[in-house]
Amino acid sequence: MLRVLQLIAVGFVLAACGADGEPIQPTMNATVGVGSSGTHVGGGIGLRRGGLGIYVGR
Known part of the structure:
Protein backbone atom coordinates (compact mmCIF):
# COMPACT_ATOMS: atom_id res chain seq x y z
CA MET A 1 0.00 0.00 0.00
CA LEU A 2 2.86 2.37 0.81
CA ARG A 3 4.42 1.75 -2.62
CA VAL A 4 1.13 2.59 -4.32
CA LEU A 5 0.90 5.89 -2.44
CA GLN A 6 4.49 6.71 -3.34
CA LEU A 7 3.81 6.05 -7.02
CA ILE A 8 0.72 8.24 -6.89
CA ALA A 9 2.74 11.03 -5.26
CA VAL A 10 5.47 10.82 -7.90
CA GLY A 11 2.83 10.92 -10.63
CA PHE A 12 1.25 13.96 -9.00
CA VAL A 13 4.62 15.73 -8.86
CA LEU A 14 5.33 14.98 -12.50
CA ALA A 15 1.88 16.12 -13.55
CA ALA A 16 2.16 19.33 -11.51
CA CYS A 17 5.44 20.22 -13.19
CA GLY A 18 3.83 20.10 -16.65
CA ALA A 19 0.53 21.81 -15.85
CA ASP A 20 -0.43 25.24 -17.18
CA GLY A 21 1.05 28.11 -15.26
CA GLU A 22 4.20 28.37 -13.21
CA PRO A 23 5.75 24.99 -12.30
CA ARG A 58 8.27 7.93 5.90
Whole structure:
Protein backbone atom coordinates (compact mmCIF):
# COMPACT_ATOMS: atom_id res chain seq x y z
CA MET A 1 0.00 0.00 0.00
CA LEU A 2 2.86 2.37 0.81
CA ARG A 3 4.42 1.75 -2.62
CA VAL A 4 1.13 2.59 -4.32
CA LEU A 5 0.90 5.89 -2.44
CA GLN A 6 4.49 6.71 -3.34
CA LEU A 7 3.81 6.05 -7.02
CA ILE A 8 0.72 8.24 -6.89
CA ALA A 9 2.74 11.03 -5.26
CA VAL A 10 5.47 10.82 -7.90
CA GLY A 11 2.83 10.92 -10.63
CA PHE A 12 1.25 13.96 -9.00
CA VAL A 13 4.62 15.73 -8.86
CA LEU A 14 5.33 14.98 -12.50
CA ALA A 15 1.88 16.12 -13.55
CA ALA A 16 2.16 19.33 -11.51
CA CYS A 17 5.44 20.22 -13.19
CA GLY A 18 3.83 20.10 -16.65
CA ALA A 19 0.53 21.81 -15.85
CA ASP A 20 -0.43 25.24 -17.18
CA GLY A 21 1.05 28.11 -15.26
CA GLU A 22 4.20 28.37 -13.21
CA PRO A 23 5.75 24.99 -12.30
CA ILE A 24 5.91 23.93 -8.67
CA GLN A 25 9.32 22.90 -7.34
CA PRO A 26 9.03 19.58 -5.47
CA THR A 27 10.86 19.06 -2.19
CA MET A 28 12.62 15.87 -1.13
CA ASN A 29 14.32 14.64 2.00
CA ALA A 30 16.21 11.54 3.04
CA THR A 31 17.15 10.36 6.52
CA VAL A 32 19.40 7.69 7.90
CA GLY A 33 19.17 6.79 11.57
CA VAL A 34 21.49 4.68 13.69
CA GLY A 35 20.45 3.41 17.08
CA SER A 36 20.86 0.53 19.47
CA SER A 37 18.30 -1.52 17.50
CA GLY A 38 20.08 -1.02 14.14
CA THR A 39 19.83 1.40 11.27
CA HIS A 40 16.85 2.68 9.36
CA VAL A 41 16.40 4.70 6.17
CA GLY A 42 13.51 6.99 5.33
CA GLY A 43 12.59 9.69 2.88
CA GLY A 44 9.78 11.52 1.21
CA ILE A 45 8.64 13.91 -1.46
CA GLY A 46 6.31 16.86 -1.26
CA LEU A 47 4.80 19.91 -2.93
CA ARG A 48 3.98 23.26 -1.43
CA ARG A 49 1.98 26.06 -3.03
CA GLY A 50 0.66 28.90 -0.92
CA GLY A 51 -1.08 27.49 2.14
CA LEU A 52 -1.48 24.02 0.65
CA GLY A 53 1.18 21.37 1.12
CA ILE A 54 1.24 17.67 0.27
CA TYR A 55 3.93 15.37 1.62
CA VAL A 56 4.29 11.61 1.21
CA GLY A 57 7.06 9.81 2.98
CA ARG A 58 8.27 7.93 5.90
